[in-house]
Amino acid sequence: MHLNLLLGAGFSALLALALPSRAETVLVPNNAPWAFQQGDKTVGVLVSVVQELGKRAGVDLVARDVPVARMIESINTKQADFAMIGALTKMDADPLGDVFSIPIVALARKGVTLKTYDDLKPLNTAFVKGTNFGSDYDKDASLKKSEEPNFEQLLKKMQAGRIDAGIGSAPGLRFSAKVFELSDVLGDSLKLIETPLALFAARDKASADTQAKLKTALAAMRSDGSIDKIIDVYVTKDWAPR
Numbered sequence: 493m494h495l496n497l498l499l500g501a502g503f504s505a506l507l508a509l510a511l512p513s514r515a516e517t518v519l520v521p522n523n524a525p526w527a528f529q530q531g532d533k534t535v536g537v538l539v540s541v542v543q544e545l546g547k548r549a550g551v552d553l554v555a556r557d558v559p560v561a562r563m564i565e566s567i568n569t570k571q572a573d574f575a576m577i578g579a580l581t582k583m584d585a586d587p588l589g590d591v592f593s594i595p596i597v598a599l600a601r602k603g604v605t606l607k608t609y610d611d612l613k614p615l616n617t618a619f620v621k622g623t624n625f626g627s628d629y630d631k632d633a634s635l636k637k638s639e640e641p642n643f644e645q646l647l648k649k650m651q652a653g654r655i656d657a658g659i660g661s662a663p664g665l666r667f668s669a670k671v672f673e674l675s676d677v678l679g680d681s682l683k684l685i686e687t688p689l690a691l692f693a694a695r696d697k698a699s700a701d702t703q704a705k706l707k708t709a710l711a712a713m714r715s716d717g718s719i720d721k722i723i724d725v726y727v728t729k730d731w732a733p734r
Contacts, residue, residue, distance in 0.1 A: 514552075515552040515553060515554040516551060516552060516553050516554070516573040516574060516698060516702065517553075517554055517556050517572045517573050517574065518542045518545075518553050518554070518555050518556070518572075518573070518574040518575065518576060518691075519555075519556055519557075519558055519563045519566060519567070519572045519574070519575040519576070519577075520536070520538040520539065520542065520555050520556070520557050520558075520563075520575075520576050520577075521538070521557065521558075521559075521560055521563070521576075521577065521664070522557035522558050522559055522642065523620075523642055523643045523644070523664050523667075523668050524536060524643075524664070524667040524668050524670070524671045524733075525537045525663050525664070525667040525726040525727055525733065526538040526539075526557070526576075526664065527539050527555065527557035528557075528667075528671055534555070534557060536557075536726065537663075537722060537723055537725075537726050537727075538555065538576050538591075539555045539557070540722045540725070541576070541591060541713075541719060541722055542554075542555035542576070543555070544713065544718060544722065545691075545706060545709055545710060545713065548709035548712060548713060549702075549705040549706050549708070549709035550705060551702055551705055551706060553574075556572070559620075559621070559622070559641055559642055560577065560620055560621065560622035560623055561621045561622035561641070563575050563577055563622070564577075564581065564582075564583045564622050567583045567584065567585050567692065567694045568583050568584045568585075568694075570694050570695075570696075570697045572694060573693065573694055573697055573698045574588075574691060574692060574693050574694065574698065574706070575691075575692045575694075576591055576689060576690070576691050576692075577689065577690070577692065578623060578624060578625065578687055578688075578689055578690070579687065579688040579689065579690035580624045580625070580626040580687065581622070581623075581624055581692075582624065583692070584694070584695045585692035585693060585694050585695055586692065586693050586695055586703070587690050587691070587692055588690070588691045588692065588693055588703060588706055588707045588710060589690065589691055589707055589710045589711055589714075590688040590689070590690050590714070591688070591689045591690060591691055591710065591714075591719065592688070592689060592714075592719055592720075592723065593686050593687065593688045593689070594661045594662065594663060594664075594686070594687060594688075594689055594731070595661070595662045595683050595685075595686050595731065596625045596627055596659070596660065596661055596662070596683070596684045596685045596686070596687050597659070597660070597661075597662045597665065597681050597682060597683050597684060598612055598617065598629070598657045598658070598659050598681070598682045598684060599657060599658050599659075599660075599662075599665050599666075599678055599679075599680075599681050599682075600615070600656060600657045600678075600679045600680045600681070600682075601650040601651070601653070601655070601656060601657070601677050601678065601679055602676070602677060602678060602679035603679060604656045604657065604679055604680065605680060606657060606679070606680035606681070606682050607680065607682070608682070609628065609682070609684075611682070612629070612635055612657065612682075613634065613635065615635075615636065615656035615657050616636050616638070616654065616655050616656045616657075617629075617635055617636060617637050617638070617655070617656065617657045617658070617659055618637065618638045618639070618640050618646050618649065618655045618657075618658055618659065619637065619639065619640070619646075619658070619659040619660055620639070620640055620641070620642060620643060620646065620660055621639040621640065621641060623660065625659070625684065625685055625687055626685060626687055627684040627685040627687075628684070628685075629659055629684055638655070642668075643658070643660065643664055643665060643668035643669075644668060644672055646658045646660075647665075647668060647669055647672060647674045647677060648672075648674070650674075650677050650678075651674055651677045659684070661731075662681070662683075662731045663727050663731040663733075665678075666678070666731065666732060666733055667726070667727065667733045670733040691706065691710055693706075
């Protein structure tokens with residue numbers, strides 16, 4: 493019996509060595525410049541940040557791009573480990589630190605005047621479902637608003653004249669317009685607020701040790717300029733697409 497126990501323990505140890513460890517999933521928004529298809533690869537600012545963060549922290553991380561609404565649901569139901577999303581997003585998760593800050597804008601279709609906040613009042617506006625900017629726009633019940641699943645649908649409805657202004661991150665809107673060849677649809681831009689994008693951990697899912705490693709590595713990447721260098725690959729300092 494003693495021999496059987498030893499053999500069993502040895503087999504379990506060999507099996508543990510043979511099986512690859514499970515990668516921790518980091519959900520990121522499925523729109524450019526955060527994550528988008530380039531040939532047969534998914535690339536983007538947040539995909540690269542996740543890859544570098546994993547190396548720095550010594551944690552096996554994989555970025556998975558999904559719609560914002562699904563990100564929130566997956567974190568709340570603990571189907572995913574981490575998410576990089578707007579810092580004001582309401583979900584059952586613990587923040588591990590800001591990644592960077594981005595300008596939130598109202599971007600009008602060409603021919604629509606948008607110089608002041610009051611210019612939004614007669615317009616049909618839209619934003620991506622699940623986003624929360626912490627701006628006056630979020631709280632303003634007098635505005636005509638609709639939700640869209642992603643920037644592609646939002647921009648195509650702007651092209652068709654069904655939406656007058658899209659609300660979202662300046663880089664997300666402009667880069668998506670470039671990817672889908674809809675840049676000529678865009679006109680006036682009005683900055684609403686600057687908001688941080690943060691790394692969150694699904695509550696009671698990832699280990700405290702893993703969270704601590706990621707928190708430390710993320711702070712180091714912000715401090716030494718690594719994140720700024722990654723951003724610079726995809727957009728200019730004014731967040732215009734490269």
